[in-house]
Amino acid sequence: MKVINFAEANSVLNQYVAEIRDVAVQGDRMRFRRNIERIGEIMAYEMSKELTYSIKRVQTPLGVAPVSTPDDEVVIATVFRAGLPLHTGFLNVFDRAGNAFVSAYRYYKDKECRTVDVHIEYIATPDLSKKTLLIVDPMLATGESMELAWKALITKGMPAKLQIACVIASRQGVEHLEKLFPGDEVTLWCAAIDPEMNEHSYIVPGLGDAGDLAFGEKI
């Protein structure tokens, strides 16, 4: 798997990442969601450079313009709930894309909240055969949700290409996906890679709980 880490380059994307991490700013839910969305828009633009292009002839009122446009049939897939604002950002850019949704949630198997498991309940997707699938989820912690989402999605057709986008990934999550996707056909795009996870499988320094920050606490 190829890994592209936007934190290695200076751009305004880092300002949005700083705001979603910052305890003094992240409590503004609308700004939090919009920042994730803006990160999605920038990532989608960068990712668009990796698609397959061909020149089409476009009739203007005054003549014919040759324009190189993408040929990929893109499907954007995300994981409820936290993935929704990132999905919106991608869909703002790839506005003709198909859309897939998977519900995956982490739950603790023990009272001490130390052993996390992931449960998939719901999947809604178009046929993924021969498509260019973009799986977008803001947090890649253990990597279990992403692996299960991928495995659930491919029961609905095998895509021709896969790109994965996260906002904050843990080093362990990246290694988990590297084992799942050996070779360099799959690319992971992330805004930052953090070094650690805590005993509750939260990314450190991370940003906290992305789903709760975007939508409020759940019971």
Ligand SMILES: O=P(O)(O)OC[C@H]1O[C@H](OP(=O)(O)OP(=O)(O)O)[C@H](O)[C@@H]1O
């Ligand atoms: O790599 P993992 O250890 O599997 O963790 C990552 C998952 O955690 C978050 O969802 P969460 O389970 O918190 O659900 P939520 O979006 O409903 O808050 C996030 O959106 C990922 O799907």
Ligand SMILES: O=c1cc[nH]c(=O)[nH]1
């Ligand atoms: O740090 C983390 C890990 C998983 N999910 C989150 O929302 N945050």
Ligand SMILES: [Mg+2]
């Ligand atoms: Mg959550």
